[in-house]
Amino acid sequence: MGKRQELAEAATDHALEHGLIGLSLRPLAAAIGTSDRMLIYHFGSKDELVDAVLDVSNERSIAVIRSTPAADSVEAAVTALWDVFSSGQLQRCQRMYVEAAALGLFGREPYATSVRRSNDVWLAAIADHLRASGASESAAPRLASLVDATFNGLMLDGPLEDDAVARAVVQDLASAIAG
C-alpha cells in the first residue's frame, strides 16, 4: 500500500473519532505519527487531504451497506438498516458525512463537491438494498431518499435523543411506509 493511501486511512480513522470540523494538520499529523509537512507533501493541500478522507469514509460506508443481507420486507429492511446505521463503523462514517454536509451547506469547498459526489453513489446503494428487500423498481429511489433523510436527521440529533426514541421513530417510519 502506498504511503499516501496509508496516511489517508489513518487520517480517516482520526477524523471519524475526532470530527471533521475542527480538523487541522498539526494535531492530526501528530496523532497519526507524521508531520503537517508530510501531509502536505503527500496530498498537496489540506483540501485534497479532506477529499481523500471523505472518499475513504464513503467507500467504507458503501461496503457496509453492500454486505448487509437483504430483508424479506421493506419494513424489516428499514429497521435493519437503522441498526447498522446507528452503531459501529457506519455510525461514525455517517456522523462525519453529516459534518461534511453541514460544512458544504453554504457552498464551501471542497466539502460541497465531495458531499455531492458521495451522496449519489450512497443513495444508489440504499436503493439497491431496498429493491433487494422487495421495494418496487420505481419506488426504491424515492424511498431511499426518504430513509436517508430521516436517518441523517436522527443522526444530527443523535447526542440529544435517547436511543429508544430514535428506534421508535424509525419503527413509525417503517410501518408507515409498509402500511
Added chain:
Amino acid sequence: MGKRQELAEAATDHALEHGLIGLSLRPLAAAIGTSDRMLIYHFGSKDELVDAVLDVSNERSIAVIRSTPAADSVEAAVTALWDVFSSGQLQRCQRMYVEAAALGLFGREPYATSVRRSNDVWLAAIADHLRASGASESAAPRLASLVDATFNGLMLDGPLEDDAVARAVVQDLASAIAG
C-alpha cells in the same frame, strides 16, 4: 432595545446568511458596523455571542411555527410545514440549526448545550401544530420527531437535490403517515 440585543439581532442576521461554522469576530463586527472589541464587551466571549445568536434564531423559528395556521389533516399539515420549512426565514434558521447541531455532534460547547436546549421547545412546537391539525395526543410527539428528523435530513442535502425531489419525498412521507 438594549445595545446587546440590538447586536444579537444583527449578528443573527449575518450568521443566517453567511453561516455559523466559519464565524469569526472581526469580519462579523465589520459587517454589522461595530468592532470585535465591542462584541466581546457586550457578550463577554464569543461563546456567549453564539449562544445569543442561536437563541434569537430559535425564537424566530418558533414564532414562524406558532403563526402557521393548523391544517385539517396531518397529511396536509406535513406538506404545509415543509413549505414554510424550505423557504424564507425558517429555511435559513433551520440551515443554521443544522450547522449548530453538526458543530455539537462531538460534544463541542457551546453548540451541544444550545442545540439540546432549543431542540426541546422546537419539537414541542411542532407537536402542538400537528395536534392542532388532528394528530392524536399520544402520537404527536413521535410524529414531530419523525417529521423534524426527515426535514433536517432534507435540509442537509438541500444544496444537492432538486426542490421537486425533496417535495416528492415529503409527499411520500405525508401520505405514508396518513395511510
Added chain:
DNA sequence: CCATCAACGTAGCAGGTGCTACAGTTTTAT
C-alpha cells in the same frame, strides 16, 4: 559507484484567531 529521486526534519512566514490593556469619551444619576 554514483546519480537520482522520493521521503523526511527543522525552521519559519504571513495571516488569522479570541481576547486584553490602556486610554479615553459620552451618558446618566445625584
Added chain:
DNA sequence: ATAAAACTGTAGCACCTGCTACGTTGATGG
C-alpha cells in the same frame, strides 16, 4: 456640577492556521 457608569477606539499579545524554503537522508537503478 460632579461622580459614577456605560461605552468605544487603538494596539497588541499569544496562539494557531495552511503552507513553504532549505537541507538532509536512504533506497534504487544504470
